[in-house]
Amino acid sequence: MKLPVMPPIAPMLAKAVPTIPPGASYEPKWDGFRSLVFRDGDEVELGSRNERPMTRYFPELVEAIRAELPERCVVDGEIVIATPAGLDFEALQQRIHPAKSRVDLLAGQTPASFVAFDLLALGDDDLTKRPFAERRAALEHAIGSGGRSVHLTPTTTDADEAQRWFTEFEGAGLDGVIAKPLDITYQQDKRVMFKIKHTRTADCVLAGFRWHKTSTSDQPLVGSLLLGLYNDDGKLQHVGVVGAFTAKRRAELVDELEPLLAGQDDDHPWAEWANADAHAKQRLPGNVSRWNATKDLSFVPLRPERVLEVKYEHMEGTRFRHLAHFIRWRDDRTPRSCTYEQLEQPITFQLGDIVPGLGG
Known part of the structure; x- marks a missing residue:
């Protein structure tokens, strides 16, 4: 060439x-x-x-x-x-x-x-x-x-x-x-x-977190928070993560989230995350990354009892297309009130009306 x-x-x-x-x-x-x-x-x-x-x-x-x-x-x-x-x-x-x-x-x-x-x-x-x-x-x-x-x-x-x-x-x-x-x-x-x-907000359920890649036993740091919304069947669907925190805030979150840690007797909605069939159907968060097969995507389950407001751009299917951004805790909201119904629905538009011949 x-x-x-x-x-x-x-x-x-x-x-x-x-x-x-x-x-x-x-x-x-x-x-x-x-x-x-x-x-x-x-x-x-x-x-x-x-x-x-x-x-x-x-x-x-x-x-x-x-x-x-x-x-x-x-x-x-x-x-x-x-x-x-x-x-x-x-x-x-x-x-x-x-x-x-x-x-x-x-x-x-x-x-x-x-x-x-x-x-x-x-x-x-x-x-x-x-x-x-x-x-x-x-x-x-x-x-x-x-x-x-x-x-x-x-x-x-x-x-x-x-x-x-x-x-x-x-x-x-x-x-x-x-x-x-x-x-x-x-x-x-x-x-x-x-x-x-596009920028929008949504109230989501906090259901788990992942450790930061620099986290150690001496200095534990939260990497990302796992977000969920309840679907029409009443199941908590994994919709994305929040991960843009300062090092100071990552350290603070360790203590802040400790009271929510799920025990062995807790019935966590994503307990089946290790089931490959479940991932294929629901896109649960504990799967192997297709981009890096060695990357550990396991998570620490939390009892889904706390709500946070996040900023997001748009949806890709049932999930946020990009990383969401933390706005604030919403202790005035109940987790069960966090459903897909709150999300804004964009106007339906055909690709062929934008570029003739694209999309069939």
């Missing part, structure tokens, strides 16, 4: 802002795996945000890129799995698997798509020093509206239109809006774009 921009490359990043800024190019924020595509003839490499190749996990995309992208190019975008019900991030995570046979099976069952949103190189031309407005125009000319598996993200310079996207597109699984100043060059690993994401 010999391109004017060569892998590995750290992608350009965005910093969070509370509102949509004026005077920019706006596009939907796709919820997938950020990827840089390098193509030189038949040679294709899929880079990731951490600069590690993901090529082996998406063989169907390699073939699509050979058919649908220019012969020599470097394109920034997002790998997604699109369904008629919206983006499926959990299916995307399943694709990161060590066994080739499993990867090939899932490539047929849940094929991925690539949504392009920036062009770094075309032919022998390095475009990274050009303003984004020029790169976007070159991207549109190079790939048109895209193909069957490679798609071009929509953009607008109308802030009101971007605000509508922010409200409506969440129902298709997107998680906000990206704003790009029209004059920015492509700056690796720099937060020169802006992201506007």
Whole structure:
């Protein structure tokens, strides 16, 4: 492979802002795996945000890129799995698997798509020093509206239109809006774009915790709190974790949570966490990480008697898509009152109305 921009490359990043800024190019924020595509003839490499190749996990995309992208190019975008019900991030995570046979099976069952949103190189031309407005125009000319598996993200310079996207597109699984100043060059690993994401709150049941990776017997530290919500069947469903604490607060939580420690005689709702079948059905918290098979995800069970308010962005199925953030204890709430009914439901929206042909 010999391109004017060569892998590995750290992608350009965005910093969070509370509102949509004026005077920019706006596009939907796709919820997938950020990827840089390098193509030189038949040679294709899929880079990731951490600069590690993901090529082996998406063989169907390699073939699509050979058919649908220019012969020599470097394109920034997002790998997604699109369904008629919206983006499926959990299916995307399943694709990161060590066994080739499993990867090939899932490539047929849940094929991925690539949504392009920036062009770094075309032919022998390095475009990274050009303003984004020029790169976007070159991207549109190079790939048109895209193909069957490679798609071009929509953009607008109308802030009101971007605000509508922010409200409506969440129902298709997107998680906000990206704003790009029209004059920015492509700056690796720099937060020169802006992201506007959804923020909501929920009251959750505290049902356990994990020790921090630096915790010792001499200095025990709480790493993360395990959150639950009661479903329609009255079962406490694991919905996510809270983990952004200072070292001082992690130490304080050890004593604060001690009175809630579940004993052997307590009927903890997640006592079956070691059962593999239970994990497959309910996504309980004590499973092996698919990202790191050696990582210990066991937890210390707590009697589900305390409620905390957390801030979250959006849901992925029955769980918080990203790490939630602690706001306060809610001792005025009963655990049984913490149900899914409190969660805001986004407007339903079809992926095909955002990008024609995406999601079936």
